[in-house]
Amino acid sequence: MEQNKIVIDAMGGDHAPLEIIKGTASAIKESESIYAIFVGRQEEIQPIIEEEGIDSDRYEIVAAADTITMDEKPKEALDSKPDASINVATRLIRDGGGDALVSAGSTGATILACSREIPRMPGIERGVLAAIFPAMKQQRSDPGVTIMLDVGATLHCSVSQLITFAIMGMHYGKEVLDMQNPRIGLLNIGEEETKGHSVLVETHQELKKDKHFNFVGNVEGKDIMRGVADVIVTEGYTGNVVLKSLEGIAEMGMETGKQIWKKNVMSKVGIAMLSPVLKKLKKRLDYSEQGGAPILGFRKLVIKAHGRSKAKAIKNAVLLADRSAGNNVVPKIEASMKEYYMDMFENGSEKES
Amino acid sequence: MEQNKIVIDAMGGDHAPLEIIKGTASAIKESESIYAIFVGRQEEIQPIIEEEGIDSDRYEIVAAADTITMDEKPKEALDSKPDASINVATRLIRDGGGDALVSAGSTGATILACSREIPRMPGIERGVLAAIFPAMKQQRSDPGVTIMLDVGATLHCSVSQLITFAIMGMHYGKEVLDMQNPRIGLLNIGEEETKGHSVLVETHQELKKDKHFNFVGNVEGKDIMRGVADVIVTEGYTGNVVLKSLEGIAEMGMETGKQIWKKNVMSKVGIAMLSPVLKKLKKRLDYSEQGGAPILGFRKLVIKAHGRSKAKAIKNAVLLADRSAGNNVVPKIEASMKEYYMDMFENGSEKES
Numbered sequence: 001m002e003q004n005k006i007v008i009d010a011m012g013g014d015h016a017p018l019e020i021i022k023g024t025a026s027a028i029k030e031s032e033s034i035y036a037i038f039v040g041r042q043e044e045i046q047p048i049i050e051e052e053g054i055d056s057d058r059y060e061i062v063a064a065a066d067t068i069t070m071d072e073k074p075k076e077a078l079d080s081k082p083d084a085s086i087n088v089a090t091r092l093i094r095d096g097g098g099d100a101l102v103s104a105g106s107t108g109a110t111i112l113a114c115s116r117e118i119p120r121m122p123g124i125e126r127g128v129l130a131a132i133f134p135a136m137k138q139q140r141s142d143p144g145v146t147i148m149l150d151v152g153a154t155l156h157c158s159v160s161q162l163i164t165f166a167i168m169g170m171h172y173g174k175e176v177l178d179m180q181n182p183r184i185g186l187l188n189i190g191e192e193e194t195k196g197h198s199v200l201v202e203t204h205q206e207l208k209k210d211k212h213f214n215f216v217g218n219v220e221g222k223d224i225m226r227g228v229a230d231v232i233v234t235e236g237y238t239g240n241v242v243l244k245s246l247e248g249i250a251e252m253g254m255e256t257g258k259q260i261w262k263k264n265v266m267s268k269v270g271i272a273m274l275s276p277v278l279k280k281l282k283k284r285l286d287y288s289e290q291g292g293a294p295i296l297g298f299r300k301l302v303i304k305a306h307g308r309s310k311a312k313a314i315k316n317a318v319l320l321a322d323r324s325a326g327n328n329v330v331p332k333i334e335a336s337m338k339e340y341y342m343d344m345f346e347n348g349s350e351k352e353s
Numbered sequence: 354m355e356q357n358k359i360v361i362d363a364m365g366g367d368h369a370p371l372e373i374i375k376g377t378a379s380a381i382k383e384s385e386s387i388y389a390i391f392v393g394r395q396e397e398i399q400p401i402i403e404e405e406g407i408d409s410d411r412y413e414i415v416a417a418a419d420t421i422t423m424d425e426k427p428k429e430a431l432d433s434k435p436d437a438s439i440n441v442a443t444r445l446i447r448d449g450g451g452d453a454l455v456s457a458g459s460t461g462a463t464i465l466a467c468s469r470e471i472p473r474m475p476g477i478e479r480g481v482l483a484a485i486f487p488a489m490k491q492q493r494s495d496p497g498v499t500i501m502l503d504v505g506a507t508l509h510c511s512v513s514q515l516i517t518f519a520i521m522g523m524h525y526g527k528e529v530l531d532m533q534n535p536r537i538g539l540l541n542i543g544e545e546e547t548k549g550h551s552v553l554v555e556t557h558q559e560l561k562k563d564k565h566f567n568f569v570g571n572v573e574g575k576d577i578m579r580g581v582a583d584v585i586v587t588e589g590y591t592g593n594v595v596l597k598s599l600e601g602i603a604e605m606g607m608e609t610g611k612q613i614w615k616k617n618v619m620s621k622v623g624i625a626m627l628s629p630v631l632k633k634l635k636k637r638l639d640y641s642e643q644g645g646a647p648i649l650g651f652r653k654l655v656i657k658a659h660g661r662s663k664a665k666a667i668k669n670a671v672l673l674a675d676r677s678a679g680n681n682v683v684p685k686i687e688a689s690m691k692e693y694y695m696d697m698f699e700n701g702s703e704k705e706s
Binding site: 152155156187188189196197220221222223224225226236237238240241242243244245246247248249 | 505508509540541542549550573574575576577578579590591593594595596597598599600601602
């Protein structure tokens with residue numbers, strides 16, 4: 001069987017390298033196509049790999065002497081530490097040494113390292129960061145997740161940038177997240193097609209008239225987690241603020257609940273009875289269960305796992321990377337992108353705003 | 354005692370006129386300074402007023418033959434119905450017939466009617482819509498609410514517009530929401546002062562150097578309900594999307610919880626025991642409990658109650674309007690605004706971006 005070479009930044013994240021390697025080991029047990037390339041300090045990672053009992057023909061180690069921590073400034077850190085694991089990992093990908101990359105390290109440093117080392121797809125100016133949300137199922141066949149992009153790489157976007165987000169999200173949804181015919185929505189302040197500033201109004205028209213898209217129109221903030229669209233397209237500034245707001249309220253809801261419950265004896269009995277249910281609720285709201293979010297726009301797929309990721313989240317992230325590589329997500333996106341640009345040139349329409 | 358004339362749009366909202374009048378009646382019982390001016394169809398509202406037993410020296414009725422419904426387009430509706438209650442109410446305010454206005458009608462129609470009829474404060478180009486969120490208390494003395502503005506009236510803003518939002522929010526917080534020395538935050542994608550696009554970077558610097566503001570820096574989406582700032586300044590597009598996202602997830606969290614609980618017998622026993630607690634939680638998350646959100650920037654205060662408001666929310670909204678008028682919020686905002694513009698001209702700084 002053909003193997004997918006997944007490059008693992010073994011030193012990135014709050015619980016690296018232990019949980020990163022444990023998670024990868026679980027993924028390797030679950031999928032035969034994974035070949036792991038651990039990037040990091042050999043003396044630290046080798047003993048963990050042996051402890052986990054990973055077969056010697058399923059992995060290799062590429063040495064990287066340094067690590068970038070979560071609180072370092074991305075640019076300074078990448079410049080001053082050429083041998084940091086994320087620098088070594090992205091160069092490895094650039095030179096053909098891997099099919100996909102998984103990192104739980106600093107988001108800023110990961111995106112910047114990718115931008116510097118990994119070639120972008122033709123027609124793409126910068127990487128795109130996506131977020132995967134749990135979503136309500138409107139129908140039994142719905143995937144139960146929504147992908148929103150961009151959530152922070154490009155603060156303000158042109159019409160054609162927003163269209164490329166739709167293309168990327170659509171293919172990622174199809175090939176990796178089991179979406180049949182992904183419904184594309186445009187994040188806006190109202191459903192009417194005249195809502196929002198001129199870039200949004202024009203993007204709405206472009207998405208509507210292009211037959212490649214299953215466009216469901218504008219989507220409001222309240223609809224993000226309702227499962228009314230599978231792919232939500234937005235500018236990075238808004239996407240980032242919304243993503244963090246949703247994370248914040250989910251955490252706050254839990255805390256508030258706990259505080260109130262603590263004050264009441266009957267509640268304590270009640271909560272004991274409810275604990276399996278609460279765990280399920282937490283799981284559904286906990287986005288780290290999704291494994292990781294793709295960074296798109298490069299010629300290799302990068303999965304960004306949350307910095308707090310433990311083994312389970314890493315396992316899911318590695319499985320996503322494996323699946324993405326196996327299903328050729330990147331070549332499929334590139335083909336669609338080419339088609340989009342060809343149409344644009346043939347129709348003589350500028351599409352840039 | 355001096356009376357505050359509160360103009361009530363008796364016909365606006367899903368539960369008008371019954372719940373509007375009931376709520377106003379409760380407010381009148383609670384505050385001696387309220388004098389209510391009900392605007393609407395006399396034959397519909399007079400019997401309810403009598404049923405509620407409002408003293409004849411505490412109210413009057415101003416006739417308005419028409420009503421604008423929630424799903425009508427604001428501009429068309431206001432143009433075709435000159436005698437709609439919101440048109441009559443805003444003209445009444447304009448002509449000095451009231452100190453403040455409360456409406457639970459269509460937000461778009463309310464803002465547009467205000468813009469057309471009520472004079473704006475000097476230096477203000479458009480009305481500003483604020484939202485009041487419940488917030489966690491960091492300290493016992495914290496107000497437990499946060500005011501975010503703008504949430505939809507001005508999609509993209511200049512630096513000086515954002516500064517005027519800070520001025521308005523600060524005074525409203527002090528005089529109406531019991532905030533001692535309101536902490537001002539700027540909604541952004543990170544804490545560092547260099548984050549965000551150029552308008553945000555410049556606004557950050559202006560807020561920081563102006564000694565009138567208790568500026569706490571940039572605030573991220575996750576902090577909105579954490580009570581780290583009392584007044585959160587943002588552009589209308591982002592504010593609107595975030596507001597709706599938070600409303601959406603709060604509703605979805607409840608629904609998800611209910612669905613999961615329904616599936617489990619032990620849970621049903623647990624939930625019965627928890628029901629007083631759940632009610633409290635719901636109350637804390639239910640923003641309509643806050644009564645209403647101010648529309649600022651006009652020379653009279655307007656309180657926009659939620660369209661779904663029942664008597665309790667209306668009562669709270671009328672009490673807010675009464676308090677705002679009594680504490681002279683509008684003149685205080687105008688004085689600060691004048692000071693800001695005087696400083697700007699004296700320092701020869703443009704401040705406009």
